Amino acid sequence: MDFTRRETLVIGGATAVAVTLPMPAMASAVDEKINEFTGGADVAEGGVELDAPEIAENGNTVPIEVSAEGASAIMVLAAGNPTPGVATFNFGPLAGAQRAKTRIRLAGTQDVVAVAKMADGSFAKTQKTVKVTIGGCGG
Numbered sequence: 001m002d003f004t005r006r007e008t009l010v011i012g013g014a015t016a017v018a019v020t021l022p023m024p025a026m027a028s029a030v031d032e033k034i035n036e037f038t039g040g041a042d043v044a045e046g047g048v049e050l051d052a053p054e055i056a057e058n059g060n061t062v063p064i065e066v067s068a069e070g071a072s073a074i075m076v077l078a079a080g081n082p083t084p085g086v087a088t089f090n091f092g093p094l095a096g097a098q099r100a101k102t103r104i105r106l107a108g109t110q111d112v113v114a115v116a117k118m119a120d121g122s123f124a125k126t127q128k129t130v131k132v133t134i135g136g137c138g139g
Contacts, residue, residue, distance in 0.1 A: 030079045034115055037075050037088075038123045043115060047124030048074065050114045059106040059132040067099035068116035068124060074100060075117075079127075080110030106132050 003011070034043065051065040066074050066089070076086040089100040104112070113127040 030077050030084045030113060033075070033077055033085055034113075034125070037073075037115055037117070041121075041123055043123045043125045045125060047118070048114045048116045048126040050112065050126050050128050052112050052128050052130050054129075055131045055133065056106065058134050059108065060134075061103045062106050062130060062132070063101070063103050064112060065099065065101040066114045066116075067097070068114075068118070069098060070119050071098040071116040071124075072119050073117040074098070075115045076104070077113040077115070078104060078106055078110060079113060081105070081107050086112075106130060108132050 048066065048068040048071075053062065056062040064076065066076060068074055071091060073088060073090045075088045077084045078086050086104050087100075087102060091098045098116075106112075109129070109131045111127045111129050113125065115123060115125045117123055
């Protein structure tokens with residue numbers, strides 16, 4: 001099958017648009033989740049520790065650990081997953097430590113974001129990029 005130059009440009013342009021559309025949509029989904037969690041309040045960088053591997057060989061089971069001294073809740077998001085919300089950990093006044101350790105599923109290489117609600121009502125955030133060699137969400 002022979003394509004004219006115009007048809008090739010149209011197909012290439014449509015492909016470029018289709019490939020770039022999901023990323024801003026996922027970024028806005030993460031921002032929406034953060035705004036929902038914080039109620040639109042300002043979020044400071046730092047104050048939350050996120051321990052995740054730099055390279056995960058299998059996206060089906062990626063170990064992470066989050067902690068924030070004095071936090072009442074910590075939300076974990078995976079920016080590149082179809083559903084970015086991974087988990088929210090709530091800590092009561094009798095909690096021995098504001099720390100949680102779990103395994104998460106990642107669709108591919110992406111940022112893992114942790115947002116903590118502190119006891120004084122402020123919010124803190126950190127993120128880390130995890131490179132995934134085998135995707136966990138159908139990839």
